[in-house]
Amino acid sequence: MNILVIGANGQIGKQVISQLKDDKEHTVRAMVRKEEQAEAFNKAGVEPVLANLEGTVEELAEAMKGSDAIVFTAGSGGSTGLDKTLLIDLDGAVKTMEAAEQAGISRYIMVSALYAEDRTRWPEQIKPYYVAKHYADKQLEQSSLQYTILRPGGLLNEPGRGKVTTDIEQGESSIPREDVASVIVAVLNAENTYRKAIPLVSGEHLIQEMVQNI
Amino acid sequence: MNILVIGANGQIGKQVISQLKDDKEHTVRAMVRKEEQAEAFNKAGVEPVLANLEGTVEELAEAMKGSDAIVFTAGSGGSTGLDKTLLIDLDGAVKTMEAAEQAGISRYIMVSALYAEDRTRWPEQIKPYYVAKHYADKQLEQSSLQYTILRPGGLLNEPGRGKVTTDIEQGESSIPREDVASVIVAVLNAENTYRKAIPLVSGEHLIQEMVQNI
Numbered sequence: 001m002n003i004l005v006i007g008a009n010g011q012i013g014k015q016v017i018s019q020l021k022d023d024k025e026h027t028v029r030a031m032v033r034k035e036e037q038a039e040a041f042n043k044a045g046v047e048p049v050l051a052n053l054e055g056t057v058e059e060l061a062e063a064m065k066g067s068d069a070i071v072f073t074a075g076s077g078g079s080t081g082l083d084k085t086l087l088i089d090l091d092g093a094v095k096t097m098e099a100a101e102q103a104g105i106s107r108y109i110m111v112s113a114l115y116a117e118d119r120t121r122w123p124e125q126i127k128p129y130y131v132a133k134h135y136a137d138k139q140l141e142q143s144s145l146q147y148t149i150l151r152p153g154g155l156l157n158e159p160g161r162g163k164v165t166t167d168i169e170q171g172e173s174s175i176p177r178e179d180v181a182s183v184i185v186a187v188l189n190a191e192n193t194y195r196k197a198i199p200l201v202s203g204e205h206l207i208q209e210m211v212q213n214i
Numbered sequence: 215m216n217i218l219v220i221g222a223n224g225q226i227g228k229q230v231i232s233q234l235k236d237d238k239e240h241t242v243r244a245m246v247r248k249e250e251q252a253e254a255f256n257k258a259g260v261e262p263v264l265a266n267l268e269g270t271v272e273e274l275a276e277a278m279k280g281s282d283a284i285v286f287t288a289g290s291g292g293s294t295g296l297d298k299t300l301l302i303d304l305d306g307a308v309k310t311m312e313a314a315e316q317a318g319i320s321r322y323i324m325v326s327a328l329y330a331e332d333r334t335r336w337p338e339q340i341k342p343y344y345v346a347k348h349y350a351d352k353q354l355e356q357s358s359l360q361y362t363i364l365r366p367g368g369l370l371n372e373p374g375r376g377k378v379t380t381d382i383e384q385g386e387s388s389i390p391r392e393d394v395a396s397v398i399v400a401v402l403n404a405e406n407t408y409r410k411a412i413p414l415v416s417g418e419h420l421i422q423e424m425v426q427n428i
Binding site: 127 | 270295296297299300301304305308309333334341342345346348349352353356
């Protein structure tokens with residue numbers, strides 16, 4: 001499969017790229033917004049695709065051409081305003097869904113957030129962010145795409161443990177970003193994860209085993 | 215019908231209340247957030263309902279009990295932050311849809327904005343607001359409710375003219391709030407407007423005539 005990673009310059013995006021870079025089964029391309037980010041990926045031997053989530057659906061569909069699967073792991077981040085939460089995390093995300101449909105790409109993996117589906121669990125300080133993720137997920141569920149929504153707990157910058165669980169009552173409340181990236185790679189071909197939303201925290205199951213048991 | 219106006223203290227809300235207050239066919243109640251707003255409606259002979267769009271779906275369903283139709287004309291307004299755009303204009307609105315479904319109320323009238331469905335027409339400075347309205351409308355279209363979405367052009371604080379059009383190429387770009395309120399009242403019982411989105415600007419047709427021809 002030819003995979004397009006949207007948000008390739010983000011922390012999870014970079015890990016997905018690095019895990020897929022030398023894969024024999026898949027080819028990966030890095031969608032980024034800035035010329036200098038594109039150059040950096042080029043130098044690292046990864047084909048970049050320049051496109052902006054604030055652009056049109058048509059531009060995004062053009063950027064996706066030739067891809068078999070989309071990984072959406074972009075985020076406006078904590079340092080920008082809530083305008084970007086609305087324009088990137090919500091509308092930008094939904095535009096990529098519409099673009100994928102337009103480009104005839106059906107496989108779509110969304111990195112969401114734990115409890116994005118349940119507004120009674122949204123932390124007070126970042127509720128507006130959860131609103132954006134909630135409705136992006138809703139639109140994906142209402143799309144025609146073969147999606148998998150991953151909903152990881154608190155993201156950690158530490159080496160992956162390779163062990164996770166979807167049982168959020170039993171598991172921990174967090175998960176290393178590297179493990180999230182490994183789950184993205186593991187679900188790419190897993191048809192049993194199509195049209196499902198999967199909560200994800202560190203736990204006791206090997207990633208392959210967890211994915212098989214979805 | 216017993217009508218609940220959400221955003222009753224807003225400029226369009228007040229006009230809807232005043233047009234329905236002495237109606238023989240309908241009873242109207244004013245949903246407001248603050249005690250002093252409730253008292254003001256009470257004094258004016260309109261039954262108030264205290265509820266907060268940042269509350270739970272269950273609280274909103276409770277507030278709706280006994281209503282036959284919901285009019286949503288609330289807005290976070292220009293003086294609050296974009297957190298409220300996400301929490302009120304988008305999530306608050308969708309919570310009232312879920313609450314209406316929960317309370318068994320099927321008729322729902324949403325005041326949206328002209329071109330909310332078409333992101334290529336969103337004015338640059340207030341794009342984030344349009345994102346919120348766009349996805350609130352989308353959720354309503356995907357709900358089980360008998361909705362009518364009204365999408366008025368630029369809202370004017372001048373007396374109503376009683377004449378409007380849905381032909382946005384032919385009409386003006388704006389419309390008095392009083393005329394929007396009159397259209398809300400006119401569509402309440404109009405089954406031909408169920409599950410439709412209607413653009414609305416000042417034009418050459420009498421309101422009743424326009425509604426009949428939807």
